[in-house]
Amino acid sequence: MDMKGRKILITGAAGFIGSHLADRLAGENDLVLVDDFSIGSMDNLAQLENRSGVQIVKADVTDRERMMDLCQGVEALFHLAISCLRTSLNQPVLSHDINAGGTLSVCMAAFDRGVRRFIYVSSSEIYGTALAAPMSEDHPCHPTTVYGASKLAGELYALAYHRTYGMPVSVVRPFNTYGPREPYAGSRAEVIPRFILQLAAGEQPVIYGDGLQTRDFTFVEETVEGIVRAAECDALVGDVVNVAYGQEVSILQIAEILAELMGHSDRGVKRAEPRPGDVRRHFADIGRARALFGFAPQIGIRTGIGRTLEWFESSGIASRAEPRASGLPNW
Ligand SMILES: NC(=O)c1ccc[n+]([C@@H]2O[C@H](COP(=O)([O-])OP(=O)(O)OC[C@H]3O[C@@H](n4cnc5c(N)ncnc54)[C@H](O)[C@@H]3O)[C@@H](O)[C@H]2O)c1
Numbered sequence: 001m002d003m004k005g006r007k008i009l010i011t012g013a014a015g016f017i018g019s020h021l022a023d024r025l026a027g028e029n030d031l032v033l034v035d036d037f038s039i040g041s042m043d044n045l046a047q048l049e050n051r052s053g054v055q056i057v058k059a060d061v062t063d064r065e066r067m068m069d070l071c072q073g074v075e076a077l078f079h080l081a082i083s084c085l086r087t088s089l090n091q092p093v094l095s096h097d098i099n100a101g102g103t104l105s106v107c108m109a110a111f112d113r114g115v116r117r118f119i120y121v122s123s124s125e126i127y128g129t130a131l132a133a134p135m136s137e138d139h140p141c142h143p144t145t146v147y148g149a150s151k152l153a154g155e156l157y158a159l160a161y162h163r164t165y166g167m168p169v170s171v172v173r174p175f176n177t178y179g180p181r182e183p184y185a186g187s188r189a190e191v192i193p194r195f196i197l198q199l200a201a202g203e204q205p206v207i208y209g210d211g212l213q214t215r216d217f218t219f220v221e222e223t224v225e226g227i228v229r230a231a232e233c234d235a236l237v238g239d240v241v242n243v244a245y246g247q248e249v250s251i252l253q254i255a256e257i258l259a260e261l262m263g264h265s266d267r268g269v270k271r272a273e274p275r276p277g278d279v280r281r282h283f284a285d286i287g288r289a290r291a292l293f294g295f296a297p298q299i300g301i302r303t304g305i306g307r308t309l310e311w312f313e314s315s316g317i318a319s320r321a322e323p324r325a326s327g328l329p330n331w
Pocket residue numbers: 011012013014015016017018034035036037038039040041059060061062079080081082083084098102121122123124151173174175176177178183188
């Protein structure tokens with residue numbers, strides 16, 4: 001099913017990945033961009049605000065009646081709205097309500113309105129730490145956090161709607177995604193933006209644990225491309241697919257690359273207590289995405305980090321960084 005000339009609804013559209021997905025689909029489609037703006041920001045959607053065919057709606061995905069109204073006439077729905085991993089460490093019920101309950105509510109609305117393609121954007125966190133690597137879609141699902149468990153519940157609800165009612169559901173499991181607009185403040189601040197701000201403020205990057213934990217970092221434009229191609233792939237309906245770059249990089253390596261790019265290689269790093277439930281190892285097997293829809297990411301970690309840094313510098317966010325308690329745990 002081509003994602004062209006469609007009416008498409010995106011939940012979590014004012015967030016990091018959702019706003020890039022909206023950019024990618026705008027122009028060729030009519031978009032209903034849904035977000036409760038609890039975390040997401042209008043800044044992320046400013047470029048789309050006055051574009052014809054784009055409707056920006058403040059709504060809560062757990063509000064089933066509202067979602068029912070919004071799904072009227074929608075042909076494809078990308079469900080991304082979440083409460084994030086770090087929030088789940090202190091507010092597990094919120095995580096459950098939004099990530100699992102919200103997904104069920106969106107499934108019910110989409111099914112009721114006859115949505116023709118439902119794309120559940122899941123997460124590599126559903127796997128837990130790698131028992132074998134690279135991790136294919138058949139890797140056991142042993143999430144370590146309530147966030148991971150709630151994302152897995154969302155997957156299972158969406159797939160249940162496929163198995164029981166025949167709703168055309170596809171599940172995409174992105175691995176860690178980074179790039180412009182990545183959250184840098186409060187509990188949503190991710191590792192790459194935090195390191196950028198710490199280095200820009202004259203501090204050492206703060207690493208929780210030994211820094212040897214790994215992730216498969218994927219540049220946001222490539223994650224979005226994978227999500228769109230997965231949505232277009234008829235053979236994926238009823239199934240799941242990994243979307244990642246396909247390379248294992250440690251948190252320590254990230255700190256080193258950034259320090260070098262910012263001219264602070266001699267600064268070293270500061271170590272702190274590990275984050276509870278932190279996954280030790282993530283490294284994706286992307287063979288299924290390659291075989292099904294020719295997914296072939298090109299943006300390696302140094303290039304991607306360089307582009308991310310450029311955005312944090314040109315947006316003025318890096319130069320406003322202040323030496324303060326930026327290394328304190330944000331969960
Ligand atoms: N960022 C990553 O590295 C990554 C990796 C794997 C998977 N994912 C998945 O991608 C999706 C998007 O992640 P992101 O990093 O862009 O997150 P994000 O926090 O930037 O975006 C989530 C958006 O959901 C909105 N939201 C929260 N609760 C809501 C509610 N009740 N109703 C409506 N909107 C609500 C927030 O305001 C926010 O704009 C999520 O499903 C996440 O699990 C992200």
